[in-house]
Amino acid sequence: VQLVESGGGLVQPGGSLRLSCAASGFTFSSYVMSWYRQAPGKERELVAVINTTGGNLNYADSVKGRFTISRDNAKNTVDLRVNSLKPEDTAVYYCSAYRALYAERYWGQGTQVTVSS
Numbered sequence: 121v122q123l124v125e126s127g128g129g130l131v132q133p134g135g136s137l138r139l140s141c142a143a144s145g146f147t148f149s150s151y152v153m154s155w156y157r158q159a160p161g162k163e164r165e166l167v168a169v170i171n172t173t174g175g176n177l178n179y180a181d182s183v184k185g186r187f188t189i190s191r192d193n194a195k196n197t198v199d200l201r202v203n204s205l206k207p208e209d210t211a212v213y214y215c216s217a218y219r220a221l222y223a224e225r226y227w228g229q230g231t232q233v234t235v236s237s
Contacts, residue, residue, distance in 0.1 A: 121145040121226050123215045128231030131205055135235070139200040141215030141228055148196040151226075152218045155189060155200045157211035157233075164214070168200060183209075205235045 127139040139155070152171055158164040168189035169178045177189055183202075191198040198215060215228040 121217075123217060123226055123228035125213065125215050125228045125231040128213060128233045130234045130236065132237050133206060133235055135205050136201070136203045137205070137233060139202065139213055139215075139231060139233070141198045141200075143196045143198070143215075143217060146217065146226070148217070149193040150219055151224075152220070153189075153191055153198040154216045154218065155187075155198075156214045156216055157209075158214070158230075159208075159211040162211075167213070170198065202233070205233075207235045209233060210235050 122144045124142045125139060127137055129137060131137055149172055152169060154169045155167045156164050157167050167180050167183055168187055170189045170191050174191050179187060186204045188201040210233060212230040212232050214230045217226045
């Protein structure tokens with residue numbers, strides 16, 4: 121099982137990024153996909169969730185209207201478009217796959233997003 125995130129970087133406040141997560145080694149379309157983030161000294165928090173078909177999306181209140189999660193089950197990828205970035209969005213962003221039936225959860229290694237002028 122592999123989840124590989126990419127797309128992080130240094131961006132100015134108000135800027136945008138597209139984070140991507142490439143999955144392999146499991147039946148991607150059977151898993152709920154999520155993005156989490158963890159800032160220095162803080163607990164990991166859920167940012168966005170997308171169900172197996174992509175028809176149900178949920179976001180943390182702090183990112184609603186600025187972040188968009190999407191998935192492509194044909195390509196085994198899940199993206200997070202992050203717009204109007206703020207310094208408080210600075211964190212390591214993690215991709216996660218979850219299947220409730222077997223209580224399975226997988227994590228990627230994370231990609232750093234730094235918002236600073």
